[in-house]
Amino acid sequence: MTSITTHSRQRAHLRGVHVDFDGRSALGGVDLDVHAGSTTVIAGPNGAGKSTLLEVLAGTRDPTSGTRSVDGAIAFVPQRTAISDRLPVTVRDVVTVGTWGRTGRWHPLGADGRAAVAEAMARLGITALATHPLASLSGGQRQRALLAQGIARGADLLLLDEPTTGLDSDSAERIRSIMRSEAERGVAVVCVSHDPVVIREADHVVRLADGVRIGE
Numbered sequence: 001m002t003s004i005t006t007h008s009r010q011r012a013h014l015r016g017v018h019v020d021f022d023g024r025s026a027l028g029g030v031d032l033d034v035h036a037g038s039t040t041v042i043a044g045p046n047g048a049g050k051s052t053l054l055e056v057l058a059g060t061r062d063p064t065s066g067t068r069s070v071d072g073a074i075a076f077v078p079q080r081t082a083i084s085d086r087l088p089v090t091v092r093d094v095v096t097v098g099t100w101g102r103t104g105r106w107h108p109l110g111a112d113g114r115a116a117v118a119e120a121m122a123r124l125g126i127t128a129l130a131t132h133p134l135a136s137l138s139g140g141q142r143q144r145a146l147l148a149q150g151i152a153r154g155a156d157l158l159l160l161d162e163p164t165t166g167l168d169s170d171s172a173e174r175i176r177s178i179m180r181s182e183a184e185r186g187v188a189v190v191c192v193s194h195d196p197v198v199i200r201e202a203d204h205v206v207r208l209a210d211g212v213r214i215g216e
């Protein structure tokens with residue numbers, strides 16, 4: 001059983017985060033706290049700063065000013081459209097990359113890594129696709145492979161960029177169910193989404209407009 005202490009543990013903490021692009025403000029002083037064992041959705045209109053905020057959380061973009069602290073390992077699941085469909089890799093290759101966070105790059109997979117890859121593929125229902133090229137998958141299957149990569153990492157903070165966009169309702173439900181179960185396992189799940197069901201099911205909703213939080 002996971003203790004209440006573990007579940008309420010703070011995983012990420014942003015204060016006064018500003019991001020400017022060429023002198024234009026994309027984020028104008030955002031505060032955010034993310035806790036273990038919860039789901040947080042970043043919502044808002046196009047251009048509101050959602051992806052920029054996710055990038056700051058991920059550590060791939062430095063704030064122009066403000067502070068960021070993150071406690072634990074991060075897995076980032078990009079939108080499937082952000083990945084080239086020409087990459088000559090199989091589904092198992094894609095999921096195996098997730099274990100690099102455990103083993104270090106290019107190290108042979110040990111039994112733990114192989115088990116993590118197999119479990120992640122089984123949870124996403126893509127075991128039968130393991131040897132298929134990424135390029136041969138449908139959009140929904142590709143998004144599942146990317147999420148399997150994210151959970152194979154075994155991270156404390158799982159960041160997802162629009163994971164259900166363009167998926168049919170069964171595929172979207174599978175993705176939502178994995179997000180819920182990861183949170184139940186104690187992971188802090190943060191996702192950018194326009195999907196009303198994802199937003200309704202979230203423990204916390206951060207609404208952005210023009211780079212600032214609204215509705216609080």
Ligand SMILES: Nc1ncnc2c1ncn2[C@@H]1O[C@H](COP(=O)(O)OP(=O)(O)OP(=O)(O)O)[C@@H](O)[C@H]1O
Nearest residue numbers: 021022025026044045046047048049050051052053
């Ligand atoms: N690399 C960049 N260079 C310059 N401007 C950028 C860059 N990335 C984002 N922006 C600008 O910052 C603002 C916020 O962009 P961001 O992508 O974070 O919004 P978003 O809420 O994720 O939008 P969408 O829903 O369309 O994905 C926009 O005005 C965008 O044009």
